[in-house]
Amino acid sequence: MKKIYTLLTPLWEEMEQDGDSLVSGRIPALDVSIQAEIVAEKEEIIFAVNEVTIFKPFTKTEKEISISDEEGMVPYHKESIQEGYIKSGKYIADRKTIGTVVISYRLLLEPAGRNPVFDLGWERGGMTGSGMTFMPSFQEGTYEYTMNWNVSHLPEGGKGVWSFGEGKITRTGNEGLLKTTFYTAGQLDCVKFGKFGYYWLDNEAILPLAVTASQIFAYESRFFKDEGESYNIFSRHTAAAEQRAGGTALTRSYMYLYKDKEQLDPSWIKFLFAHEIVHNWIKMKNEPFGTNTWYIEGMAEYYSALLPWRMGIITKEELVKELNKRAVQYYENPRIACTDMEAGGNLMSDSEMTRIPYGRGFFYLMHADGMIRKATHGKHTLDDVMQRLLEEEKNNPDTGNDEWFREYGAYITEELARMEYDNFSNGKEVIPDVSCFEGAVSMVKTTGKQRETDKPCVLWRFV
Numbered sequence: 235m236k237k238i239y240t241l242l243t244p245l246w247e248e249m250e251q252d253g254d255s256l257v258s259g260r261i262p263a264l265d266v267s268i269q270a271e272i273v274a275e276k277e278e279i280i281f282a283v284n285e286v287t288i289f290k291p292f293t294k295t296e297k298e299i300s301i302s303d304e305e306g307m308v309p310y311h312k313e314s315i316q317e318g319y320i321k322s323g324k325y326i327a328d329r330k331t332i333g334t335v336v337i338s339y340r341l342l343l344e345p346a347g348r349n350p351v352f353d354l355g356w357e358r359g360g361m362t363g364s365g366m367t368f369m370p371s372f373q374e375g376t377y378e379y380t381m382n383w384n385v386s387h388l389p390e391g392g393k394g395v396w397s398f399g400e401g402k403i404t405r406t407g408n409e410g411l412l413k414t415t416f417y418t419a420g421q422l423d424c425v426k427f428g429k430f431g432y433y434w435l436d437n438e439a440i441l442p443l444a445v446t447a448s449q450i451f452a453y454e455s456r457f458f459k460d461e462g463e464s465y466n467i468f469s470r471h472t473a474a475a476e477q478r479a480g481g482t483a484l485t486r487s488y489m490y491l492y493k494d495k496e497q498l499d500p501s502w503i504k505f506l507f508a509h510e511i512v513h514n515w516i517k518m519k520n521e522p523f524g525t526n527t528w529y530i531e532g533m534a535e536y537y538s539a540l541l542p543w544r545m546g547i548i549t550k551e552e553l554v555k556e557l558n559k560r561a562v563q564y565y566e567n568p569r570i571a572c573t574d575m576e577a578g579g580n581l582m583s584d585s586e587m588t589r590i591p592y593g594r595g596f597f598y599l600m601h602a603d604g605m606i607r608k609a610t611h612g613k614h615t616l617d618d619v620m621q622r623l624l625e626e627e628k629n630n631p632d633t634g635n636d637e638w639f640r641e642y643g644a645y646i647t648e649e650l651a652r653m654e655y656d657n658f659s660n661g662k663e664v665i666p667d668v669s670c671f672e673g674a675v676s677m678v679k680t681t682g683k684q685r686e687t688d689k690p691c692v693l694w695r696f697v
């Protein structure tokens with residue numbers, strides 16, 4: 235297997251003490267040096283970077299990216315093309331490369347930006363970001379990656395962490411692994427529990443949240459039969475105007491983003507982390523984009539309400555409050571009648587529409603669980619269908635709606651499963667069912683007011 239060795243060297247700059255900050259510096263620049271066992275013929279692509287990811291540009295470099303090999307500098311030219319949400323910059327060799335290719339550049343960081351956390355940015359105590367805006371991807375294939383950090387410029391105790399853990403890490407992955415992962419460095423605090431880690435900079439209030447997150451990970455990884463892989467959560471503090479806290483999920487990791495202390499609400503964060511951690515296991519092919527968002531996000535919503543309840547880490551009041559928040563988001567949504575494909579096509583450009591598959595999937599899966607319980611007199615639940623699809627997806631990455639119709643249809647008939655899907659995916663509103671909470675919650679039909687239009691609409695409330 236071809237090897238890719240990366241060394242990251244964060245630089246350090248002292249800052250004046252400010253407010254209740256615990257640290258006194260930041261990472262203004264990062265040196266990247268990659269030794270890659272790759273070969274490019276003349277006129278072939280050596281590697282590609284994202285010049286723009288959605289709306290986030292590639293991190294500023296001090297000079298042009300330098301490419302060399304055993305023969306010295308490799309002359310190259312660049313070509314840019316738009317590929318969906320990404321503007322890709324291809325680095326094309328003007329001669330054949332000989333031996334190990336060395337790619338190196340110095341990045342000059344901007345302040346840590348808003349969601350999605352694709353930019354590499356500095357914040358008090360260090361830096362956070364994803365490889366989307368500063369790392370290359372290679373020709374299609376599987377590679378053995380080694381990540382290493384030179385922390386000699388950082389204050390004592392300073393460290394560097396990749397999505398898969400801290401310090402020197404080796405693991406295999408596809409051509410884009412350096413891009414689709416998170417990086418953080420500096421004066422990091424952390425909570426570690428087995429293969430789980432939570433890393434953050436300069437904020438004592440995060441400690442209890444990190445402990446809760448580790449409990450959620452331990453529970454969910456048992457429930458979804460995890461095979462013992464690492465999972466890490468990072469936190470970014472941004473000064474950017476961000477209306478609400480949120481985050482971004484990438485391979486086996488999540489970056490939580492907050493601006494103000496109020497955005498560290500422990501109750502809300504339990505549901506958020508429970509949702510994001512579910513994404514480690516619940517997968518489904520989603521092409522064209524939007525086809526299976528209802529399942530991917532709906533399952534994350536479903537288990538992020540149900541598992542913390544089963545764990546006993548949320549009160550009934552917290553659960554009901556969360557269910558009602560989700561009900562208002564979905565039933566009063568002015569785009570409630572949009573199709574799944576419309577929602578998929580308007581990702582990021584229409585936030586109301588983007589949220590539809592979450593609520594639709596969530597309330598529909600609550601309904602599906604009720605149907606399964608009724609059909610089997612309580613012997614089976616949605617857990618059984620989910621577990622079978624989970625197993626199937628491991629062997630067949632094309633697992634999608636047809637497999638859902640088959641497995642769910644085994645309880646209610648495939649015909650009915652397909653009919654329900656045709657209805658909700660074309661915008662018919664979903665009627666929930668609270669059987670999954672086994673008597674703890676009940677629901678009532680009320681009248682709400684649709685956002686934007688102020689028209690009366692059905693609003694299910696939970697008590």
Ligand SMILES: [Zn+2]
Binds near residue numbers: 509534
């Ligand atoms: Zn999600």
